[in-house]
Amino acid sequence: MSNIFADDLLDGEHIVITGGGTGLGRAMAEQCAALGASVTINGRRTEPLDETVAAIEEEGGTANGISCNVRDAESVNAFFDEAEDAQGPVTALVNNAAANFLAATEDLSPNGFDAIVKTNLYGSFYCTQACGQRWIERGSGGVVLSIATTYADTGSAFVVPSAVSKAGIVAMMRSLAAEWGPEGIRLNAIAPGPFPTEGAWSRLVPGMDVEEDMKQRNPTRRFGEPEELATLVAFLLSDGAAYMNGEVVTFDGGEKLVAGGQFNAFTAMPREQIKGLFAKMKAARDK
């Protein structure tokens, strides 16, 4: 995908992307670095971090990878100290790291529930608070972008801990948009629909049949591309979005809307067939 921005859009920014070594986080890190930001990525495993940093550096970008468990507040604070020692003050945060798996809720163990809620909600809180504390003390302001999901609003069967934690992330983001706005800190969220990444798909999409159904349910008849999400991330982090605060941007090809519209299922029929049905209904009325 071609770059739609000026090459220096994010010059001078130091952007932290949690879970930035793989999947969507990696695409975001690559895009931000390509637009001039220095990037620090974290994750539990060092190998993907090293690979992503090497890929960014190969393209002439500036990046650093530091291993960190976002479920642990101490690890998060140590991470931000190390990130700033290496690359200077952090100016923006993307809460991207996420855990999820499909399970019947009656079978979830306390540990399974914890693993997801602590990664998603606690992790986003610890990182957001660590940035807010630093930015308020410095009077510098800053930007936080959190990755939610479309079912943060609606809930979804079989992913209760994920839905609960993503809804919590949105509530945190909206609360802090009001609380920290006067400090020059703005916070927003993106609610992505389906983006096929290895980590998410291996846990959430049981087979090819489901995958085809998921595409057919989407008005665009396709999944999103990581680069498309990364483009939105870059815009929302940039000064071009400076007046956007407390917002959730849905980015799902229209999938969420389709689930709510009573007659949307008719779009599965060929257009001429559906027009024929409508014509018959009208003829019956006109008789």
Ligand code: HXC
């Ligand atoms: C049932 C499971 C399980 C599974 C883990 N557990 N996977 N239970 N089914 N598939 C349980 C374990 O049995 C254990 O409970 C507890 O969860 C913790 O598991 P561990 O393996 O010890 O811990 P940990 O590695 O810390 O966490 C596992 C994990 C995490 C939560 C699965 O590794 C993870 O999510 N990684 C995926 C990263 C990723 O791809 N994120 C993208 C999410 S996408 P017990 O009781 O046995 O000790 C997303 C977007 C959704 O969220 C939108 C899509 C359309």
